[in-house]
Amino acid sequence: MPIEFLIFLTVFTPALVGGFNLIFNKKPNVRDTVTLLGALITFYFSANIFLGFDGQATQYKLATIMPGIDISFHIEPLGIIFSMLASGLWILTHIYAIGYMRGAKEKNHSRFFFFFSLSIASVMGISFSGNLFTLFLFYEILTLITFPLVSHKGSNEALRGARVYLSILLGTSIGLQLLGIIWIYFSIGTLDFVKGGILNGSFGSLELTLLVALFAFGIGKAALFPFHRWLPAAMVAPTPVSALLHAVAVVKAGVFTVLKVGVYIFGVESLSVSGATDWLTWLACFSILFASLVAMTKDNLKARLAYSTISQLAYVVLAFSLANSLGVLGGALQIVTHAFGKITLFMCAGSIYVATKKTNISDMQGLGRVMPITFLSFLIGAISIIGLPPMGGSWAKWFLILSSLEADKQFVVLVLLISSLLNIAYLLPLVAKGFYLNPSDQKEFKSFKEPSAFVWLPPAITASISLLLFFYVGHIRDFMINFGLVS
C-alpha cells in the first residue's frame, strides 16, 4: 500500500470509529467491539508505516490553503514512534475504559467513546504533520475535542476544571504559539519541517531566544511552569482519559511538538551554537523540582500523579533545551518510557477507584493485600518513572545525563538525581502502605477485591512492557540513529 494512503488511514480510521460509536449508541457491546477493532486496525496501519519507512522525508500535500501554507504530512522517526505509542496504548486503554466506565457507572458512554476516538485521530494527525501549520491545526483540534472528555461528568467541579484546561491550552497556543508560527512564516516564507531546521540564521540570537520562548510557553500541552495548572485541573476527567490523554496522548503531543520544532524548525545545531535555550534549561530544571515538591503535598492520588507528570514532561523540555542529539535521543526515550510508566500508574489509580471508590492515598492502607496485581503493577510503573533499573525509564535518564555532560551543564545531573530521589519519596509510600500497613476500617476492607479483568489486566500489561523496554531499548535507539534523527 502506498505510504501516503497509510497515513490517511491512520488518521481516518479512529475518526470513522468515532462515527460508529454514535451509530451503535444503543448497543454497547457492538459499539465497544467495533472500537476495539478500530484501535487494532489503527495500530496495524501505523506499524505498517514503521515497516515501510525507507528514510525518505517526502511531503504529501493534502490541500494548499495559501501559498506556503499547506495541509501536508510527512514521515520521520519521531512521528512513527509517537503514532505507534499512541495507537498501541489506545488498544489497552480501550479495554480498560470498557471495564472502568461500566464499573464506575459513568454516564453517556457513546459520547465519551466518540470524543475519545476523535482525539486519537487528531493525535495521529499531529504525529505525521508535515509542517508547522498542519501540526498547529491538529493541536488545536485535539484541545477542543478533549474538552468534552474533561467535563464529562457535567458537575460544576468538572466544568470548572475543564474551563481552566481550555483557557490555558487555547490561551497559550493562540496567544504565543500562533505568534511564533506567523513570525517564522513571515520571515522565512515556509513552515515545512526540514531536518536541520529552516531558520538558517535569519534570526539574531535575541530574536531566537524570544522565538524559543514563544514555543516553549506556547505549546501549553507540554505543561512547562508557569503554564502547568491545566494538567491537575484536567484530573476531574474519568480515569481512562487521565491515563491515555493526560499521561500519554495530549501531554506527549505537547512535548512531541517541542522536540519536533527543535529538530525540524530550529535545528539542534543552530540552537546549541546560539545558546538561545540556555535559560530554558534552568526553567525546565526548576519545573522538574517544583512539580515534584508539590506532588509530595498532594494526598489525592490522581493529583499527585498529575504533578509527577508535569515534572516528567519537563525532562523532555530539558532535552530540547540541551540542544544536542543525545538530548533528542533521551527526550524521545523519555516520551516512550514515561508513557508506559505513567499510564500504568493512572490505570492502577483507576482500578483502586473502581474497586473501593477511594481517591486519597491516606485511605489506601493495606489495599495491596486484597489487590496484589494492581499494587505490583503500580510498583513497577513507579520504578520506571523513578528511573531505576531494570525498568525502561532508566535509559531515558541515562541519555539525559550524558547529554547534559556533553552540553557542559553539570548541574543538570544533580537536578536529575534529586528529582529521582523525590520521585521515590512520593511514589513508593503508596505501595509500602498498601502492603505493610493495616487498613483502618476492617469491616469495609473485607468487601474489597480486584475489579474485573478488563480493569486490572491492562496496567499489568503496560507494567510488563516497561520492564521489557529496559532490555529492548537498543532497537528504538538504532531506529533513530539509522534514520538519521540523531547521530
Add this chain to the structure above:
Amino acid sequence: MASEIKQGTLELVNHLPILQVIIPMLIAPILVVLNNKTLSWLLSFVGTLASLFISILLIQAVSDGSILTYYLGGWVPPIGIEYRIDAANAILLFLISIISAIVLIFSYSSLHAEIPEEKHTLFYACFLLCLTGLLGVVATADIFNVFVFLEISSLSTYVLVAQGSYLDRRALSASFNYLIMGTIGATFFVIGIGYIYMATGSLNMMDIAERVSQLGDNRTIQAGFAFIVVGMGLKLAMVPLHVWLPNAYTFAPTVVTCFLAATATKVALYVLIRFVFSVFNYEENFVSELFFLLLMPLAVIAMIAASVIAIFKQNLKKLLAYSSLAQIGYMLLGLSLMSQKGLSSSLVHMVNHGFTKAALFMSLGAFMFNTKNVYIKSLRGLGKSMPFTSGAFVIGGLSLIGVPGTAGFISKWLLLEAALETGYWLLAILIIVSSLFAVIYIWKIIEVLYFAESTETYSEVSVLTLMPIWILAFFCIFLGINTGLTVDVANMATEILFK
C-alpha cells in the same frame, strides 16, 4: 496588470454589471402589485438567485485582473453614470447576493414566527429594495449614485428593522435611533460629495481621481474627505459612532439581522476603501495621517472594548452585535495599516466574517423558535435537544474565534501577517488578546448549550430551516481550507486598488 475594458456590443454579458442591480429593483414593485405571500417569496428568491448567478459570472470575468465597465444609457462618463466591476467589488457583490439567497431560504420557514402573514409581501419588497441598494452602492463608479443607492438601502433597512416590533416593541425605538444616526451619516456623506464636486466639477470616480491629483494640496478636497469619513464611519459603525448598531441588530427580525450583519456594514466599509483608493490619493499626507492617527486607534479600541462588553452580555443577539463591532475593528485595522497585505486581510475578513456572523445569528434564530428569546439562560441544554442547530452554532463560533481550519483563522492570519510586516508588534499582540476575548464569550454559550441541564425539552427545527444554517456553516469551514475565492481575489483587488 492587464486592465482591459470591455464595452459596446449588445451581448448579454456586457450588461451584467447593471442587470444584477436592476433585477431585484424591478421585482420589488411587482410583489406589491401581486400581493401574494408565497408568490412574493418565490419571486424574491428567483431574483436573488439571478443576482447570485450574475455575480458568479462577474467574479469569474474579473478574477484575472480585468475590469468591466458599463455606461448607463450609453452616456459616456464623466457625463453619464458608469458601473465599474473589478475584483474588489465583485467579491462583495458575490457576498451580498449569496447571503441574501441563503437568508431567503431561511425566511421561507421562519418568517411567519416573527412577522404577521399579511405583511410578508411588503417585507419581501423592502428586502429586495435593500438588496438593490447594497448591490448598487458596490457596483457603481459614480459618487452621487453611491449616495442614492446608499439611501435606497438605508431607508428600506429602517423599515426592515422596525418589523421586529411584532415581537418586541423596542424594535421601533431601535429603528428610529438607526434612522436618525443613519440620516446624519448620509448627510455628512452628501456634504462631502458636494465639496468634491465643488473642487473638481465631476462625479465620476476615475475622473475625480485624475483631477484631484492635479489640484495638489486643496482644503476643499480635504474637508470633503473628512465629511465622507465621518459619514461612512456612522454607516459602518466605527467606534464611537456605533451606538445605533447593537439595538438595531438585537430587535430586528432574525432574517434582517443575518442579512445586515453580513452585508450592510461591509458595504459601508467598501465605500470608504473605494473612496480612499480610487477617488482620493492614498499616498497624500492627509489621508495616511488620518488613518494612522484616527482610524487605527479607533479600530483597536473597537477590537478590545467591544469584545470585553460582549463578554458581559446576557442577550445573545446583543452579544453577537458587540462582537460584530469588534470584528469591524479588525477590518478597519487592516485598512488603516495602509499596506497591500493589510487591505487584502480586510477584504478577506469582510467575506469570512459575513458568513460566520450570518451562521451564528441564524442558528440563534433557530433556537428562538423554541425558546422565544435569546437570553443565555434559556439555551440551557439545547445541545442535546437541537443537535444540528447547536453543531452549526459551534462551527460558526469556532470560526469567529479563529480556530485553524475555519474561515476566521485565515483572516486573522492575514491580519497578523500584515501587522508584523509593518512592524507593529503591539498591534499583533492586541489582535491576539481580542481573539482570546472571543474565546471567552463564545465558550460561555457553548458551555450552556452542552453542559447545563435543560429545564424543558424541545424538538429540532425543520430540515428547511436547518439547510441554510448548514450552508453557512459549510462556508465557514470551506473558506478556511480553500482560499481561492477569498484570498486570491482579494490580492487581485488590492493590486488594482494600489495601482
